Amino acid sequence: MLQKEITLNPDKWIDSYADYLFNYAVVRVNDSDLAKDLVQETFFAGLKSAKNFLGKSTERTWLVSILKRKVIDHYRKINSKKGQAEVRMNFYEDGENEGNWLEERVPQSWNNASEQAIENQELKTQLDVCIDKLPEKYGMVFRMKTIQEFETEEICKELDITASNLWVIVHRARTQLRKCMEDNWFNN
Template structure:
């Protein structure tokens, strides 16, 4: 099957955004995306249409990013998250009362399958991920999108497993809060 280069060109921006979030380096992200697009164009026969072209290309990009991380070609070093630990404590404190019970009623997020079928949801999710502090967003993406295990993430980022779990908790908490405000409170039709 022939793959239309215009379709790949349309995917370039989301691929770059995803690669940049992982690598935090524009030129390395562009290289990874270029290698991905080149791989797709060199072997169009490998795309069997069992998934969408976007899903197929993102799968290839994930492998390119993992390979690059494993080779240690990164030239940058992540700094600590640019927010203060006290802000996390305040955020968690605000969620619970003095008896450690959740404050307020948990919102009804409706039918998750229906939500996941909406393209707009993924646009809002991407905006929420982009709002995460750099290191927190990166560890979330490594775990949930690249499907790396905790040991590999800890080795790659030179952190302890306890630190990784705390950062993943922070990422999920902030994403939940952002999605509640930006998506579920809007009651999309």
């Protein structure tokens, strides 16, 4: 049986896919202005490479694959700006103390009343503030893994990082969030 070949219809792209692509991008970059730029670049790139479209996937899938590349490029840009990729965990690296807790990093006891207020709106706001303080790439990986609950494999593929790299980033992000919440909420 002959399969119906899919053709591109750029006239309808913005009405049909702008919201979907925007939502896809904003979840990953957590910046609506940047997400708009990435969507715009995706449409422009799609137009430019329309001749390469083979008609084997839907228009939306094809546009998402372009956007995915744009997000990866953005992620790489952040990475190159801030130095080399993470190599290993060094949270407790300190000569002879390596592998042990350092005094300043030992978790403090949290007061019980604040623990009980876990559903409090102010608490959610404080958490947002702490997440926004994370370095951009930590924030991105943390949001994808913890908030959007993507599979490890999926994130690694999408962001072109190894699983151990991902766990280092997740660990550092969680450590910073813990400290931020400890200072601003639990022990406040």
